[in-house]
Amino acid sequence: xxxxxxxxxxxxxxxxxxxxxxxxxxxxxxxxxxxxxxxxxxxxxxxxxxxxxxxxxxxxxxxxxxxxxxxxxxxxxxxxxxxxxxxxxxxxxxxxxxxxxxxxxxxxxxxxxxxxxxxxxxxxxxxxxxxxxxxxxxxxxxxxxxxxxxxxxxxxxxxxxxxxxxxxxxxxxxxxxxxxxxxxxxxxxxxxxxxxxxxxxxxxxxxxxxxxxxxxxxxxxxxxxxxxxxxxxxxxxxxxxxxxxxxxxxxxxxxxxxxxxxxxxxxxxxxxxxxxxxxxxxxxxxxxxxxxxxxxxxxxxxxxxxxxxxxxxxxxxxxxxxxxxxxxxxxxxxxxxxxxxxxxxxxxxxxxxxxxxxxxxxxxxxxxxxxxxxxxxxxxx
Amino acid sequence: xxxxxxxxxxxxxxxxxxxxxxxxxxxxxxxxxxxxxxxxxxxxxxxxxxxxxxxxxxxxxxxxxxxxxxxxxxxxxxxxxxxxxxxxxxxxxxxxxxxxxxxxxxxxxxxxxxxxxxxxxxxxxxxxxxxxxxxxxxxxxxxxxxxxxxxxxxxxxxxxxxxxxxxxxxxxxxxxxxxxxxxxxxxxxxxxxxxxxxxxxxxxxxx
Numbered sequence: 001x002x003x004x005x006x007x008x009x010x011x012x013x014x015x016x017x018x019x020x021x022x023x024x025x026x027x028x029x030x031x032x033x034x035x036x037x038x039x040x041x042x043x044x045x046x047x048x049x050x051x052x053x054x055x056x057x058x059x060x061x062x063x064x065x066x067x068x069x070x071x072x073x074x075x076x077x078x079x080x081x082x083x084x085x086x087x088x089x090x091x092x093x094x095x096x097x098x099x100x101x102x103x104x105x106x107x108x109x110x111x112x113x114x115x116x117x118x119x120x121x122x123x124x125x126x127x128x129x130x131x132x133x134x135x136x137x138x139x140x141x142x143x144x145x146x147x148x149x150x151x152x153x154x155x156x157x158x159x160x161x162x163x164x165x166x167x168x169x170x171x172x173x174x175x176x177x178x179x180x181x182x183x184x185x186x187x188x189x190x191x192x193x194x195x196x197x198x199x200x201x202x203x204x205x206x207x208x209x210x211x212x213x214x215x216x217x218x219x220x221x222x223x224x225x226x227x228x229x230x231x232x233x234x235x236x237x238x239x240x241x242x243x244x245x246x247x248x249x250x251x252x253x254x255x256x257x258x259x260x261x262x263x264x265x266x267x268x269x270x271x272x273x274x275x276x277x278x279x280x281x282x283x284x285x286x287x288x289x290x291x292x293x294x295x296x297x298x299x300x301x302x303x304x305x306x307x308x309x310x311x312x313x314x315x316x317x318x319x320x321x322x323x324x325x326x327x328x329x330x331x332x333x334x335x336x337x338x339x340x341x342x343x344x345x346x347x348x349x350x351x352x353x354x355x356x357x358x359x360x361x362x363x364x365x366x367x368x369x370x371x372x373x374x375x376x377x378x379x380x381x
Numbered sequence: 382x383x384x385x386x387x388x389x390x391x392x393x394x395x396x397x398x399x400x401x402x403x404x405x406x407x408x409x410x411x412x413x414x415x416x417x418x419x420x421x422x423x424x425x426x427x428x429x430x431x432x433x434x435x436x437x438x439x440x441x442x443x444x445x446x447x448x449x450x451x452x453x454x455x456x457x458x459x460x461x462x463x464x465x466x467x468x469x470x471x472x473x474x475x476x477x478x479x480x481x482x483x484x485x486x487x488x489x490x491x492x493x494x495x496x497x498x499x500x501x502x503x504x505x506x507x508x509x510x511x512x513x514x515x516x517x518x519x520x521x522x523x524x525x526x527x528x529x530x531x532x533x534x535x536x537x538x539x540x541x542x543x544x545x546x547x548x549x550x551x552x553x554x555x556x557x558x559x560x561x562x563x564x565x566x567x568x569x570x571x572x573x574x575x576x577x578x579x580x581x582x583x584x585x586x587x588x
Contacts, residue, residue: 041407093407123406130403137399140566144573192420194568197575197583204582224431225423229583253438254431258485260492272448286496293499307564309557317507325560329567332580340579344570351566 026057026111029101034116037087039130042123044089047099049113051084062102062110063088067095068118078104091121132380139354144347151343159342164303164321165334168202171301172209175276181216182206183275185266185291187282187306188259191225194329195307199282200226200233201332202305206279207237211246219252220269222262227254263287267294280304280319281328284311292318305331388578395576435460521548 029049037044052058060078063086075088091097096118103111151157175182184203189196203219210217217234221227231252238247255265267290270278278295280288280302288304288311295302296318304315305323315322323331326348333341362373394416401413439453466477510516527533528545574580 039405041405041410043407123408125404125406125409127403127405134403137569140569141573144570145577148574148577148579194571198567198571201580201582221431224427227431227434228427232584233582250438250441254434258489260489261485264488264492268449286493289499289503290492290496293503307567309560309564312560314503317503324563326563326567329564329571332582341574344574344579348566348570351569352563355562355566 026103026105026109027052028111029061029103029113032099032101032113032116034097034099034119036119036122039124039127040121042093042121043091044087045091045097045099045119045121046085046087047101047116048085049101051082052103056103057105058103059106060104061086062104064100064102064112066098066100066115068098072100093121093123096120129379132376140347140351143350143354144344147347147350148340148343151339151346154339157339157342157346159330159334159345162323162327162330162334164305164323164327165331167301167303167321168206168335169209171277171279171303172206172213172215174301176213176215178276180276181218181273182210182277182279183266183269183273183295183300184217184219184279185282186219186221186223186226186230187280187284188222188262188287189226189283190223191229193283195283196223196226198328198331199305200230202279202281202328202335203230204233204237205332205335207234208241211238211241211243214243214246216248217251218269218273218275220255220262220266221253222255222257224254224257227252259285259287263290266291270294270298270300274298275300278302280306280315281323281331282306284308284315289314289318295319384581384584387584388581392576392578395572432460524548 029052032047032049034045034047036042037046047063049061058081060081061083062078063075064072065075065088066072075090076086079086088097088099097120098118099116101113103113172182184206186196186199186203189199191197207217209215219230219234221230231249234252235244235247235249238244256262269275270291271294275295275298278291278300280291280295281304284291284306285308288306288308292302292304292315302319303321303323304319305328306312306315307325307328309325312322312324316324330345330348333345358373362377365371365373397412398416401409404410435456439456442450442453463477463480466474466480470476472478504522508515508519508522510519524541525545525548527537527541528543533541571580575583
């Protein structure tokens with residue numbers, strides 16, 4: 001009996017010695033820091049530590065945390081070796097947490113780092129990583145606002161010719177002469193889409209002219225809110241042109257919210273009604289070419305405009321005129337010729353000039369081995 | 382008053398929304414999420430109105446016996462069946478899902494597949510080498526097409542796919558970025574006009 005106990009004691013000592021020998025190869029994670037994650041809403045703490053050497057025998061890391069005076073708790077899964085940071089997003093604001101990074105070897109031996117100082121998650125009012133973006137936005141906005149108010153002085157502003165917008169009158173006139181309707185699609189965008197708002201603005205101008213010419217204006221809508229805004233806009237346009245009698249609410253209707261059902265519906269209208277002019281203005285996706293090609297097949301004069309750069313080639317191939325990107329947003333100023341709106345276009349050009357100058361300067365500096373602008377742009381989040 | 386209140390609301394919420402993009406604070410993010418929630422609430426009310434206009438449109442089509450008026454019955458059948466099943470059996474019901482998966486999805490897929498034919502016809506028109514620009518487009522398109530099919534690489538010893546990648550990464554990407562920059566500036570400009578109440582046509586036009 002005594003011998004058995006002696007044997008067991010020897011085995012235990014041996015096991016402990018082997019375990020210690022293995023764990024002696026493990027060094028604890030060094031330079032462990034825990035800080036409140038910058039530029040967040042105070043919902044996370046970032047823990048960082050130094051990378052372990054390749055031959056350290058570490059197979060992963062486990063993060064442990066302790067609320068002041070509480071027990072240690074394990075958070076998250078075992079992190080792979082090579083990891084040097086962990087974001088703890090399961091914290092409560094106003095509570096202090098201290099962290100330990102535990103190195104785990106392949107034999108599951110462990111060694112703990114020193115405990116970090118307690119840290120709390122605080123929410124920040126301003127995202128410092130967005131300072132360059134904020135300054136650029138302020139500069140650009142100031143340029144636009146200055147130009148808008150400068151335009152009030154009555155200065156003549158030059159606006160380059162936009163063929164797609166010049167053709168609006170031609171398209172409406174053609175439809176009037178042929179005694180056919182005009183089809184206007186605001187696309188698939190919702191009312192919160194800026195492209196849809198731009199499209200509705202163009203529609204307002206088109207409606208004024210159709211009211212004058214007594215031409216039927218058909219507007220199939222995909223978004224219920226857009227439908228109501230469009231009805232109100234077209235109705236006001238007809239009222240202001242003194243032709244409330246020519247306004248027909250049934251011509252502006254809801255079709256469907258489904259993308260391809262909308263495409264099928266508008267396509268059907270094109271084939272049945274054979275409109276003389278088709279306006280495709282706003283946000284479009286894969287249905288753009290289906291609509292534009294069908295419009296082309298019925299011989300309508302087509303004016304398209306979108307800010308979806310992937311759909312632009314389709315419109316350019318299938319339509320008579322295409323408003324490319326920013327031209328869509330310039331349309332209301334161009335058509336109405338209101339000085340304040342035209343002023344904003346000049347502000348836009350100043351912005352383009354600023355970007356162009358930054359690109360040229362960036363290229364020159366980069367070629368000279370100076371990476372200031374590249375580094376600045378990389379830091380913008 | 383009818384015009385002033387929306388303009389003031391637009392200004393206040395426009396500025397607040399810009400602020401939320403630069404402030405990660407839970408207060409500002411809370412405002413952002415709250416406003417998004419309000420926008421979601423408006424949707425169902427507008428949808429009711431939209432459904433009413435849909436019914437009115439198709440009722441008028443049937444009454445006036447316009448071209449293909451019979452299809453309006455299909456619209457009503459679809460509308461009534463889906464609404465009844467959705468209300469009484471709930472949208473999780475297998476029948477509701479079956480109708481969606483076996484009726485609506487195949488029809489959507491059919492429309493989408495038509496795109497291939499439309500691309501062919503549009504490409505035929507666009508690539509007719511009548512002008513210098515059209516010829517350039519045709520040559521570029523041929524290179525990109527050859528780079529996309531295995532036979533292109535087989536015939537050109539991988540040159541086609543390298544040329545295709547160069548075209549996509551350089552002239553194509555540059556042009557796209559130019560458009561995106563212009564669009565971004567246009568969006569900011571349009572937003573400022575709306576926030577400042579200079580662009581008010583979305584309120585129904587006029588002053």
